[in-house]
Amino acid sequence: MLTEFELIKHCFNWPQNNHSIVCAVGDDASIVEVPSGYQLVQSIDTQVADIHFPATAPAQLIAQRALRCAISDLAAMGAKPQAFHLALSLPKNTSQTWLESFSAGLRACANEYSIDLIGGDTTSSPTLVITIQVQGLVPSGKALTRSNANVGDHLWLSDEIGKSAAALESILANPKAFVENRPDVSDSELAAAYYYPQAQIDLGQKLIGLASSAMDISDGLLQDASHIAKASGVCLNFTTADIPISQSAIALHGTDAALEFALCGGDDYQLLFSAPRGVQDALNALGCHCVGQVEKRSSDWVLLDGQPVTNKITGYQHF
Amino acid sequence: MLTEFELIKHCFNWPQNNHSIVCAVGDDASIVEVPSGYQLVQSIDTQVADIHFPATAPAQLIAQRALRCAISDLAAMGAKPQAFHLALSLPKNTSQTWLESFSAGLRACANEYSIDLIGGDTTSSPTLVITIQVQGLVPSGKALTRSNANVGDHLWLSDEIGKSAAALESILANPKAFVENRPDVSDSELAAAYYYPQAQIDLGQKLIGLASSAMDISDGLLQDASHIAKASGVCLNFTTADIPISQSAIALHGTDAALEFALCGGDDYQLLFSAPRGVQDALNALGCHCVGQVEKRSSDWVLLDGQPVTNKITGYQHF
Numbered sequence: 001m002l003t004e005f006e007l008i009k010h011c012f013n014w015p016q017n018n019h020s021i022v023c024a025v026g027d028d029a030s031i032v033e034v035p036s037g038y039q040l041v042q043s044i045d046t047q048v049a050d051i052h053f054p055a056t057a058p059a060q061l062i063a064q065r066a067l068r069c070a071i072s073d074l075a076a077m078g079a080k081p082q083a084f085h086l087a088l089s090l091p092k093n094t095s096q097t098w099l100e101s102f103s104a105g106l107r108a109c110a111n112e113y114s115i116d117l118i119g120g121d122t123t124s125s126p127t128l129v130i131t132i133q134v135q136g137l138v139p140s141g142k143a144l145t146r147s148n149a150n151v152g153d154h155l156w157l158s159d160e161i162g163k164s165a166a167a168l169e170s171i172l173a174n175p176k177a178f179v180e181n182r183p184d185v186s187d188s189e190l191a192a193a194y195y196y197p198q199a200q201i202d203l204g205q206k207l208i209g210l211a212s213s214a215m216d217i218s219d220g221l222l223q224d225a226s227h228i229a230k231a232s233g234v235c236l237n238f239t240t241a242d243i244p245i246s247q248s249a250i251a252l253h254g255t256d257a258a259l260e261f262a263l264c265g266g267d268d269y270q271l272l273f274s275a276p277r278g279v280q281d282a283l284n285a286l287g288c289h290c291v292g293q294v295e296k297r298s299s300d301w302v303l304l305d306g307q308p309v310t311n312k313i314t315g316y317q318h319f
Numbered sequence: 320m321l322t323e324f325e326l327i328k329h330c331f332n333w334p335q336n337n338h339s340i341v342c343a344v345g346d347d348a349s350i351v352e353v354p355s356g357y358q359l360v361q362s363i364d365t366q367v368a369d370i371h372f373p374a375t376a377p378a379q380l381i382a383q384r385a386l387r388c389a390i391s392d393l394a395a396m397g398a399k400p401q402a403f404h405l406a407l408s409l410p411k412n413t414s415q416t417w418l419e420s421f422s423a424g425l426r427a428c429a430n431e432y433s434i435d436l437i438g439g440d441t442t443s444s445p446t447l448v449i450t451i452q453v454q455g456l457v458p459s460g461k462a463l464t465r466s467n468a469n470v471g472d473h474l475w476l477s478d479e480i481g482k483s484a485a486a487l488e489s490i491l492a493n494p495k496a497f498v499e500n501r502p503d504v505s506d507s508e509l510a511a512a513y514y515y516p517q518a519q520i521d522l523g524q525k526l527i528g529l530a531s532s533a534m535d536i537s538d539g540l541l542q543d544a545s546h547i548a549k550a551s552g553v554c555l556n557f558t559t560a561d562i563p564i565s566q567s568a569i570a571l572h573g574t575d576a577a578l579e580f581a582l583c584g585g586d587d588y589q590l591l592f593s594a595p596r597g598v599q600d601a602l603n604a605l606g607c608h609c610v611g612q613v614e615k616r617s618s619d620w621v622l623l624d625g626q627p628v629t630n631k632i633t634g635y636q637h638f
């Protein structure tokens with residue numbers, strides 16, 4: 001096993017892309033610049049082995065997925081990725097091969113999103129824990145938050161949901177089985193949604209000036225919807241028939257289960273957002289799906305076809 | 320146990336102090352501003368139960384210490400603290416009392432250093448893992464790095480070292496015993512150095528324009544010194560007689576052991592820095608200790624009284 005310092009140099013020190021990075025990996029701290037007219041958007045995300053991902057999944061996939069999930073929070077704010085810090089707690093028996101695979105996955109994903117690794121911390125730990133802090137730039141005052149949904153706005157989804165949840169059972173049963181481009185197309189597409197969630201970075205930036213509020217769906221549509229509702233003091237009323245349920249999930253699990261995955265399953269990382277009615281054409285042109293509307297709240301934060309859904313809000317609970 | 324969302328609201332949502340915080344805890348991400356003429360300095364630090372601290376230590380002390388250790392990296396760069404994110408992975412049986420104590424300790428420390436908690440993530444985990452990302456502001460181009468030590472510079476320490484290491488044995492033997500202001504003054508002072516390391520924030524900012532390179536000592540003086548040496552391409556030659564060894568450590572453990580703690584013990588969080596000879600009076604006036612000089616490197620990165628110290632570089636190794 002390499003020492004902590006050799007490990008950082010070997011696996012986590014690659015050239016930077018963004019001009020705003022002044023000092024990256026290797027000093028007490030990193031240094032970045034935030035250009036005039038921009039604000040810095042930041043989020044921190046932890047993934048724990050066998051809680052957020054199967055510990056025996058390929059290291060490359062674990063790394064990719066952790067970074068994608070973290071970057072998704074930047075998409076939800078309309079930010080452009082700039083840089084990230086990685087805090088990696090590794091069991092003492094971690095092999096160099098595993099680390100090199102982890103590093104390769106992380107780097108490929110970082111390149112895809114043009115986000116630079118600028119610092120980190122590696123420690124030993126009985127449990128594999130990955131914490132990623134991501135940051136991005138947004139024009140000052142333009143970030144998409146959860147608190148500005150207005151009564152009368154439409155509700156929108158960026159794309160189909162329920163794929164990751166539909167894949168989870170087979171992934172947990174056999175974490176090493178996933179290989180891209182398997183002949184079994186439906187299964188492969190769902191597993192890809194789990195391992196390679198597509199952070200909606202381009203769409204997020206395009207939603208600035210169109211959306212009134214936004215968030216990414218990580219814990220399930222209905223549970224996450226309640227956060228926008230509470231932050232904005234409104235009720236979100238979804239129309240079941242308009243929700244873009246994964247066709248692969250329907251093919252594999254049937255309509256009822258696929259709807260349940262879409263409403264309550266986590267790990268989708270699609271965007272849920274509200275927008276005034278006037279921008280409907282622009283949002284349709286972006287491939288988004290109108291799935292309901294924002295209403296004045298009487299007693300419930302979230303409704304499905306006008307009905308309470310309290311018993312359906314069963315997104316992931318950590319405690 | 321509270322849910323993740325109730326927990327955040329209950330324990331980690333307190334008013335912000337810094338004007339540059341636009342959006343804190345509660346959205347997908349935080350938003351900050353970096354004033355014109357400043358750069359953002361950032362670091363991430365992980366502490367794992369029973370590796371970085373005794374798991375049974377009081378939660379308030381665990382939290383304080385984790386934040387202080389993280390902030391120390393800002394001091395080493397000459398930055399003024401602005402904000403931090405907290406990623407907290409908690410065993411499922413964590414009590415609300417423990418969390419409230421953790422929160423109180425964190426908040427007290429955050430207030431002391433005028434640093435705002437602006438975001439985080441709480442997850443469950445078999446192991447208690449605390450990751451803190453800190454950030455601060457530094458005038459553009461003025462940050463203290465490790466790479467500018469010049470041959471002929473003096474080497475300096477901000478204060479006595481070896482206290483934390485001298486306290487470690489008794490702390491590990493009885494993690495709950497530490498109470499401030501114990502009659503046994505020496506022991507209490509050493510334990511305080513472990514649990515309440517003083518991040519040298521004020522001094523760090525004053526060193527801008529005086530020091531040529533700087534870092535904080537977390538893994539032991541000699542091991543950490545090699546990082547400045549390698550980054551600057553020079554040799555650091557320390558004078559044993561000038562190293563400010565903790566008097567309490569000498570009183571409790573004897574001179575030889577106290578010297579060993581000072582040279583190789585971790586957790587000091589004092590600053591080691593180099594500075595040109597012309598600023599000696601200014602640094603003495605700040606209470607700093609001149610402990611050696613920067614020399615041209617022949618074969619060793621670090622020397623003690625001109626002699627190689629390879630066998631002494633036994634700072635903490637994670638792997």
